Amino acid sequence: QVTLKESGPALVEPTETLTLTCTFSGFSLSAPGMHVSWIRQPPGKALEWLARIDWDDDKFYNTSLKSRLALSKHTSKNQVVLTMTDIIPVDTATYYCARMEDDHGLDVWGQGTTVTVSS
Amino acid sequence: QSVLTQPPSVSGAPGERVTISCTGSSSDIGAGYDVQWYQQFPGSAPKLLIYGNSNRPSGVPDRFSASTSGASASLAITGLQAEDEADYYCQSFDSSLSASEVFGGGTKLTVL
Numbered sequence: 001q002v003t004l005k006e007s008g009p010a011l012v013e014p015t016e017t018l019t020l021t022c023t024f025s026g027f028s029l030s031a032p033g034m035h036v037s038w039i040r041q042p043p044g045k046a047l048e049w050l051a052r053i054d055w056d057d058d059k060f061y062n063t064s065l066k067s068r069l070a071l072s073k074h075t076s077k078n079q080v081v082l083t084m085t086d087i088i089p090v091d092t093a094t095y096y097c098a099r100m101e102d103d104h105g106l107d108v109w110g111q112g113t114t115v116t117v118s119s
Numbered sequence: 120q121s122v123l124t125q126p127p128s129v130s131g132a133p134g135e136r137v138t139i140s141c142t143g144s145s146s147d148i149g150a151g152y153d154v155q156w157y158q159q160f161p162g163s164a165p166k167l168l169i170y171g172n173s174n175r176p177s178g179v180p181d182r183f184s185a186s187t188s189g190a191s192a193s194l195a196i197t198g199l200q201a202e203d204e205a206d207y208y209c210q211s212f213d214s215s216l217s218a219s220e221v222f223g224g225g226t227k228l229t230v231l
Contacts, residue, residue, distance in 0.1 A: 037220070039165075039222075046208065046222060046223070046224045046225045047157075047159075047165065047208055047210075047222040047225070048222065049210070049219060049220040049221060049222055052220065060219060060220075061219065062219050062220075063219055096164055096165075098164075098165075103153065103170075103171070104170045104171065104174075104176075105155040105167045105169075105170030105171070105176070105210075106155070106157070106165070106167055106210075107167045107170070107176060109164040109165055109166070110164065111164055112164055
């Protein structure tokens with residue numbers, strides 16, 4: 001069974017760096033064709049794709065946020081870490097990680113973790 | 120503002136057929152990039168409904184179907200049920216300056 005779970009702080013102050021961890025099981029991110037993406041959703045708003053890391057360590061970022069985002073994977077721990085710098089209130093959202101296998105869509109999602117940016 | 124444009128809302132009575140459109144451009148759907156569709160209930164994570172333009176993952180009822188034409192895609196739901204009331208999102212890839220995955224703005228489906 002494939003599962004993903006996001007973890008991180010619920011409250012972050014403006015200008016800080018947000019670090020979110022996606023811990024997964026049931027698949028290997030080293031397997032060819034495997035990808036993990038991060039998506040966020042501000043309260044009452046649409047989904048926004050943030051970033052993706054591939055089995056071969058290729059990384060892709062939302063161009064409008066690229067300067068603030070960084071992805072890394074820790075294969076032995078089955079984790080993907082997303083960092084976002086210079087946090088501002090509009091970054092308040094539920095952050096999801098999700099798996100994609102062989103370009104067959106984001107087929108398994110985590111439950112999401114809610115992050116509020118406030119001083 | 121989303122690169123992919125969806126109607127904010129659609130509605131239909133039980134048993135009816137409804138469609139949700141997703142309009143892109145020559146740099147995304149029109150360039151031949153695959154379209155995915157997701158269903159999301161309030162307070163829950165999205166669920167994959169359609170991948171690769173028209174393919175249903177195992178477990179998705181065949182009441183859900185999708186297609187693409189030019190720079191647009193559409194999701195059709197037949198035999199509408201109360202449980203289909205949710206938000207629906209299309210997703211594709213944008214090869215323009217943004218060069219990234221993109222979601223539509225979402226469509227709220229109301230079952231009357």
